[in-house]
Amino acid sequence: MGGTAGGVSAAASAAAGRPVLVHSFEQWRHAARDLLAHKVPPHAVQWISHKDDGDLFSQGEEPQPSGAVQAESKSTLRIPRQLMDMLQSAACCRVPNRWAFLYLVLWRWQQGEKDVLSAADEDGARLHAMVKAVRREEHDMHAYIRFRERREDAGPPRFVAWFEPAHDVLPQVARHFTSRMGKVSWMIATPEASVLWDGATLHSTGPLMRGPEDIDDAGEALWLTYYRSIFNPARLNADLMHGHIPTRFWKNLPEGALVPEMVSQAAAGARRVGQTHSVGQRGGTVIPISADKAQPQRDAPSTLDQCRRCELWQHATQAVGGVGPLEARIMLVGEQPGDQEDLAGLPFVGPAGQLLDRAMAKAELDRRTIYLTNAVKHFKWEPRGKRRMHKTPAQREVDACAYWLGSELEQVQPEVVVVLGSTALKAVTGNPHATLKEVLGKPFMHEGRWVVVVYHPSYILRVPGEDMKAQAFGVLVDGFRQARELAAPVALA
Known part of the structure; x- marks a missing residue:
């Protein structure tokens, strides 16, 4: 086609109002030379390219300008190497109207507007951006392409790779791998075009719709x-x-x-x-x-005493694990050890533990039959005078201790888990967005066991007003009663 339909020159096509058809840089270069020789301005040219023509690796029939045009082009069209290299690189950039834009740049240069090469110029900035995008894509394709080795009895190519480039950089990348892989045969397939190296010659094999599959490498x-x-x-x-x-x-x-x-x-x-x-x-x-x-x-895995999964160990006296019978039907999960628990190395021995004992007694629940533990195993605190005040664990610290809580659940296999407060609820369910409001006092099944949600004893100690304390304590007692009933053995009919 020579850059136009039916072998007609680009200038003749433009003069007749017909589009100039190109699908490779070489076709565009010859067409642009012809148009410049006839002083055809950019706004008078309509450039089109067919998607089915392939990418820039394809080489169509070259345009054949007349001898007069060739002579004039040789004598008048002088393009610096820097501009030619940038145009050739930018031609690989998949942007709308790339051929029209490249001709605009070339036209401006021919008219004496040398600042079109400057990044400070609007067109120059776009040209630089296109070149940068193409070079970046070449680099990425060098770095992230992965060859897979085929079986020896499958025949050539020995290695195949699939890539989805954002720009038409396959020719440059193919030349890179011919020098890197020697005489070993390989193929690079892309949705737009594919190349095959047989050890001596590079062949264009056309586009593929998907990459190689079922390769036992x-x-x-x-x-x-x-x-x-x-x-x-x-x-x-x-x-x-x-x-x-x-x-x-x-x-x-x-x-x-x-x-x-x-x-x-x-x-x-x-x-x-x-x-x-x-x-x-x-x-x-x-x-x-x-x-x-x-x-x-x-x-x-390290023991709990040697745990360094988060930073809390640095300021705690010791890790506080769970206590209770391993065959317990009920497990209580709190938030974290407090000041006295941190010193004693046992869960629920401070004021919150004493309130917990009163609630259990009222619910007729024997603490000796229950396994007690916390979602976080180290005491998180902040200084206030000479006292260490409780500080709520962050989600990352809850996640770090999930390994230990999961091990306890796996070992004890309780039928009912009573979660004390919001932090314990998030840890047991694995949902960082879980809230007490939706499930408080409403037992639900999770991973094959019942989960009962109640207030944490320390919340009851902090809440203002006797009425609110009594209401929160009642929720705690009712939750223990629900847990006792759910864990009770069911007689077979």
Whole structure:
């Protein structure tokens, strides 16, 4: 087509009111030279390109300007290398009317407006932005493309990769990998175009609608195992990680499927475990190794006394675990140990514990048959004079202790859990947005056991007015009675 329909020159097409058709930089360059030679202004040209023509890797038929035009172009059209390089790079940027914009820049330069190359100029700024976007996409494609090895009996190419570039950078990237991978055959597939390297020649194979599937790549399995082993939850910064690797790349990265689970585990307490001491143990110098044998040996979880999952241990006397029979039908979960609990190492021994005992006695509940614990195992406090005053734990501290509370629930297997206050409710249900108002005094099932929600004894001690204290104490007693009834054995009919 030579940049226009039927081999007609670009200038003739523009003069006849017909659009100039291009789909590659070379076609645009020849058409632009012809238009400039005939002094056709940008507003008189309509540029179009068909989506089905492929990306800039495609090479259509080149325009054939007349000999007179060729001679005139050689004598008058002098384009500096810097401008030509920028135009060629910007031509890869997928923006509306890119060919018309590039011709506008070229026209302005030809008219003596040299500031069109300046980033301070409106068109110059847009040109610089397009070049920057393309170069950034080239860099990202170099960094985030992942080749997968096919079976030897599958034939060439040996390695295949799928990528979804935002701009037409496949030709530049393909040339990069031909020099990096030597004579090994490979293919890069994209939705717009694909390239195949047979070890000597680069071929354009057309667009693909989806990436290669069902490839049993042992090397990829080993890489994923290694990626898990080097992940250090103690140094995780999810925002920074997503800032360095744009979200659109994660879905095509093999390790992208692992990241959400590892981030979730880090938030749930693995952050304090730290990194493994070794990345697998194997003898000799044998290179082939299966992914399951490469799994590193990690340290066992630390004991509660050695817990460093959050910062509360630094200012507490000791960690306070749960107490009570491991076969208890009822478990009480409070917020955190108080001042006296922190010193004694036992839950509910201070003023709140004494009020708890009175409520249990009124509800005819024997404390010796109940397992008592807290959502957070260290005392969080702030100084006020010579006293240590209680401070509500943050959600991150509740999440850090979720490991220990989960272990207690798993070990005791209570039929009923009585949660004392909002913090305990959030910890037991795993819902940071849970509130007392919706479930207070209304037992509900959660993970196969009954949950009864009541006020925390310390709230009853703080609430002003005898009437309000009596009302809150009544809620506590009623909750214990509900728990006793729900935990009572049911006779078979």
